Structure formats: C-alpha cells, structure tokens
Amino acid sequence: MAQRTMLITNDFPPRTGGIETFGYELARRIPGAGNGSVLVYTSSSVGQREFDRAQPFAVVRDPASTLLPTPRIARKAADLVREHGCDRVVFGAAAPLGLLARGLRAAGAGEIVALTHGHEAWWSRLPGVRLTLRRIGRDVDVLTYLGDYTRDVLYGALGDTARHRLVRLAPGVDTGLFHPERDGLPVRERYGLGSGPVILTACRLVARKGVDTLIRAMSWVRVRHPRARLLVVGEGPDGRRLRELARWMGVDGEVVFVGAHPHEDMPGFFAAADLFAMPCRSRRAGLEAEGLGIAFLEAAASGVPVLAGNSGGAPEAVRHGETGYVVDGRDPGEVARRVSRVLDSPEHARAMGLSGREWMTQEWTWERTARRLEFPHG
Structure with a gap:
C-alpha cells in the first residue's frame, strides 16, 4: 500500500509567501498526490474555495485563521490521521505545531517530519522557545533545515538526543514556470x-x-x-x-x-x-x-x-x-x-x-x- 501523508500547516495558498510556496510545491510533488496519498490540513484563508477545488489532493480547512497546538486542533488532527490512514505527518513549520507530534504518533503516524524555516532559527535563540524546539526535536523523526546557517543555529538549540535528526531540506524553484524566455x-x-x-x-x-x-x-x-x-x-x-x-x-x-x-x-x-x-x-x-x-x-x-x-x-x-x-x-x-x-x-x-x-x-x-x-x- 502506498504511503499516505498528511501535511499540517498554517502556511498554505492562497496565502502568499515563501513558506506557503514551500509547502504547496512539496505537497503536489509527493508521489501519488493526485491519487489520494496526500491530505492537507490547514487554516482558513480568503479565496480558499476556488483554490482548493483546483488541487489534485484533498484540503481540509479548519475554521480558525491560525492553527495552534490546542486540545481541539490536536483532536482534529488525530481524527484525520485515523480517518485517512495517514502513516506519515509533515509539519509545514516545526514550531509551534510540532508540539502535536506525540498525539499524532499515538493516532497512527509512523513517521513524523517537521520542516524549519527562518523563524525557528530565530526562536531557537530565545530560552523559552528553545526548550519547545528541543521537545519537538525529540518527538519527531526528522527535523529539517534550509542550509548551513539554520543548521548551525538549530544544532545549538537541540539536545544530544535530537541533533542526529537534523536533515537538510532546502526549498526549490519551478524552473519551468520561472525561466529566461518569458516576456517582460x-x-x-x-x-x-x-x-x-x-x-x-x-x-x-x-x-x-x-x-x-x-x-x-x-x-x-x-x-x-x-x-x-x-x-x-x-x-x-x-x-x-x-x-x-x-x-x-x-x-x-x-x-x-x-x-x-x-x-x-x-x-x-x-x-x-x-x-x-x-x-x-x-x-x-x-x-x-x-x-x-x-x-x-x-x-x-x-x-x-x-x-x-x-x-x-x-x-x-x-x-x-x-x-x-x-x-x-x-x-x-x-x-x-x-x-x-x-x-x-x-x-x-x-x-x-x-x-x-x-x-x-x-x-x-x-x-x-x-x-x-x-x-x-x-
């Protein structure tokens, strides 16, 4: 049976931005994305209905404009993992939603990946949030970093039990969409x-x-x-x-x-x-x-x-x-x-x-x- 992945994120189109692009481009390129192997659980956004209808994968919109690791969101995410048989969860941004990792593993997620971007690197320098990132690092299987700068900052924030989970996952670019032959x-x-x-x-x-x-x-x-x-x-x-x-x-x-x-x-x-x-x-x-x-x-x-x-x-x-x-x-x-x-x-x-x-x-x-x-x- 093909692996089924749930991407849970606050940063998803039609909102615009680098993290939104990152999550969307990954979601649509996961093998089998158009055959039910990908589910996106995300927050509400203006223009979502038209956007979601055009996607090859299922998108579940929470009524909240921002997903936070609250008991309600934790229950909803766990229900989705069980209902759709998701054996992998990808957090579009590790903090703070990565705090849901333990509950989602209990619901059946066998592999949990948390992506980091610039803001986790900033937060890792703050004592309180640093402890949160350390916990997330212990609870997930993979914690990604963009490049040398973010790796070095995150490495300093994680304890010895989590540093080995750091894996580079840099963003990409659609070279078919962005190319020199376009007319300006x-x-x-x-x-x-x-x-x-x-x-x-x-x-x-x-x-x-x-x-x-x-x-x-x-x-x-x-x-x-x-x-x-x-x-x-x-x-x-x-x-x-x-x-x-x-x-x-x-x-x-x-x-x-x-x-x-x-x-x-x-x-x-x-x-x-x-x-x-x-x-x-x-x-x-x-x-x-x-x-x-x-x-x-x-x-x-x-x-x-x-x-x-x-x-x-x-x-x-x-x-x-x-x-x-x-x-x-x-x-x-x-x-x-x-x-x-x-x-x-x-x-x-x-x-x-x-x-x-x-x-x-x-x-x-x-x-x-x-x-x-x-x-x-x-």
Whole structure:
C-alpha cells in the first residue's frame, strides 16, 4: 500500500509567501498526490474555495485563521490521521505545531517530519522557545533545515538526543514556470516602466527585507542611470513608511509600488527586471534574520542577476560574483555601487543570469527537494 501523508500547516495558498510556496510545491510533488496519498490540513484563508477545488489532493480547512497546538486542533488532527490512514505527518513549520507530534504518533503516524524555516532559527535563540524546539526535536523523526546557517543555529538549540535528526531540506524553484524566455513587456507597459533598467524587489514589506536601503540607494543609482526604476512588489506593515521615504528622498517617480500579487504572476515581474534585489539585514541582535529566500532562487531561475543582503542564510542563495552579489543590507552606498555595476554592463549581467539559471536547474529544483523529502536519510 502506498504511503499516505498528511501535511499540517498554517502556511498554505492562497496565502502568499515563501513558506506557503514551500509547502504547496512539496505537497503536489509527493508521489501519488493526485491519487489520494496526500491530505492537507490547514487554516482558513480568503479565496480558499476556488483554490482548493483546483488541487489534485484533498484540503481540509479548519475554521480558525491560525492553527495552534490546542486540545481541539490536536483532536482534529488525530481524527484525520485515523480517518485517512495517514502513516506519515509533515509539519509545514516545526514550531509551534510540532508540539502535536506525540498525539499524532499515538493516532497512527509512523513517521513524523517537521520542516524549519527562518523563524525557528530565530526562536531557537530565545530560552523559552528553545526548550519547545528541543521537545519537538525529540518527538519527531526528522527535523529539517534550509542550509548551513539554520543548521548551525538549530544544532545549538537541540539536545544530544535530537541533533542526529537534523536533515537538510532546502526549498526549490519551478524552473519551468520561472525561466529566461518569458516576456517582460506586459509588466513594463502596465506600470509605465519604459525601456530603461528595472530593479525588482518582491517581498513582504517589513524592515528586515531592506527595501528602505534600496530606496536610499536609488538617489545614487539614478545619477548613472537616470531611466532606472525600482519596482516594489508586496505589501506589509512597513509599506506606508517606505512610500513616505521615497517621497522624502525625491525618488518617488523612480520607485513604483504595485502591491502584492499572487505567486503565479511573479514570472512576468522577473521577466521585466534587469536585476532582483533584496538587501535583507539581521535585526534585534541577530534574533531576526533571513532563513534563505525563495525569491532569490526564482530570480536566478529567470536568468536575472541577484543582489542579496548578508543576513542569515540569504548568502547561500547567491554565488557572489558569479550569479549576483552579497551586500551589507544597511549600506545604501554599497548597494548602489553593486546595482550600478550590474546595470553598467549588460554583458556582465547576462553572464550572471545564465550562471544563475544553470545553478538552479542543476541543484535547486522542487523535484530534487521532493525526492529528498521521500528519502530523508538517503
């Protein structure tokens, strides 16, 4: 009998974000996903009905907007494991839902995998949550990490009984959806970007992503490239401040805010860009850092050079000097110099884009990640 997997997560489309993409891309690539071998248990979200109907696997939506390890959620999850005969459970994010692991094992789950992202790495530095992660690590069979940065942080948080359960499971990219042959003209025309250079950033608008550094850098970039535009895709609590900063810096004509867009729209934005930049920076004494950054991978797969901040695991998504650059996300001058370096030489930018595309197709596909999930100890 084929293995049946239940993915339990708060981070699932139609919500947008890197963790949402991670869970969805894995779920649809698990062998037999369209034949009843995958069940997703997740929270409610706007637009869920249309999205869920289009999926090849079953999606069970809890009425709550956030799943927490409460007695009610624990009972519901255990009932689903028994009802659907799920012999494997995957937690889309280890904390806090990984606290349900013991009950789900008692309900019949033979293998339990907990995925970690950036926030577990941050939390592992806090004494109280550190103990929670240690418990989760003891209760699951596999605790994944994104790369060297998250591995090192988690290793320090886990006790001797759980460290051997750490397995690398990095995100991937759909190289068929994100590729260099897409046409960026429709996006350029829709937002009046013209034919000049376009620097794209796409993220949740929070301070850690470094969009304010990009806006400050534009005052230098436009001296060398007066037709350059910064295209900002995303929304978030920092949005108002960033718009005011662009006006204050006198670059509001060069910075174009277009709001949040669904993931399926993003290939067109990358196609319109000459450079993707997200100069993220660590905050709160290192407690808040970038885990990795799927957007960096999608840009590279699209043949676009990448500029990443030196926060957390973000540098692991860039080959410095080959597929893009790693910069200090707090230094607008350095960001401006690197942006201008790419825009100064289209040939250099094209070579970086080709190198990034080749790297993605060789080492960063979702198929590779899904195989790793199937055989985590292989």
